[in-house]
Amino acid sequence: MGDVAVADAALHYSGVSVGYHGTPVLTDVDLKLASGQRLALVGPNGAGKSTLIKSILGLVPLLTGTATVLGRTPTHARTLTGYVPQTDSLDADFPVTAAQVVMMGRYRRIGWWRPTRAADRRAVREALDRLGLADHAGKHFGVLSGGQRQRVLLARAIAAEPQLLLLDEPFNGVDALSQEAILSVLRQLSTAGTTLVLSTHDLTLARELADTICLLNGRQWAVGPPAETLTVDTLRRAYGGHAIEVDGGRTLLVET
Structure with missing residues (x-):
């Protein structure tokens, strides 16, 4: 990551701490990602993963340090950023179809009160098709399974x-x-140049998907390729009260 020029970085954090009401949740964050890189944020519950993601969206203030997202401040980059939250505020009982939910992603392009265009409807169809949900476009969001809703x-x-x-x-x-x-x-998007940042508890998925790992627990403990960051020693230090077991080449976290 160190050879990515700041001007070319899709994401650049330097000496950042973030938190709420002046109280830091996460400190010592230094990140630099190029376009198309895949970053996994790894750490236990309460480590600050969601807070860091919200800071990239400009929803949580920086207490120290500097941050640029796509060459802009986090707030000004929000229109260029997509977000899939951990829990969505969309009421499953609200009478809206899968296609209508996906169309919400186009509103910042077309405006809330303007009619949809052919290009918008095509983008919705293509997005659903890519996720294997073309046949579910007309179904109510609330009747879909949890996995289908996430898609x-x-x-x-x-x-x-x-x-x-x-x-x-x-x-x-x-x-x-x-x-x-x-x-x-996600792999297709990355190949096409979209930068990905995701949080996960699954170390195996993080290792398989991400080319860069950021290990968090109140602060940044390590950042770099999976082979360098998802080591037994580093995980023990970051996770503290968890034991580490290695089984068949897989690193497992065991709650103590």
Whole structure:
């Protein structure tokens, strides 16, 4: 990451601490990502992963340091950024179809009160098709399975054609079919130049998907390629009260 010029970085954090009401949740963050890189934020519950993602969106203030996102301040880069939250505020009982949810991702392009265009409808169809949900476009969001809903939310984010895509625990409660569909699309987006930042508890998924790992727990403990960051010693230091076991080449965290 060190050889990425600041001017060319999709994400650049230097000496950053972030938090709420002047109280830091996360400190010592130094990140530099090039376009198309895949960053996994790894750490236990309460480590600050979601807070860091929200700071990239400009929703949580920086207490120290500097940050640029796509060459802009986080707030000004928000229109170029897609976001898949850990829990969506969309009411499952609200009478809206999968296609209508995905169309919400186009609103910042077309405006809330303007009619949709052919290009918007095509973007929605393509996003649903990429996630294997073309046949579910007319179904109510609330009747879909948890994995299907997560795929719809990802389709909503990619329909906006973001340069940077943020995903907060995108695989929580997701079935194997949905997980594979999501992984496939994320790899395709990265190959096409979209920068990815996702948080996850799954070390195996982080190792398989990301080319850069940021290990967090109140502060940044390590950042770099998976082979350098997801080591037993580093994980023990970052996770503190967890034991580490290595089984068949896989690193496992065991709650103590």
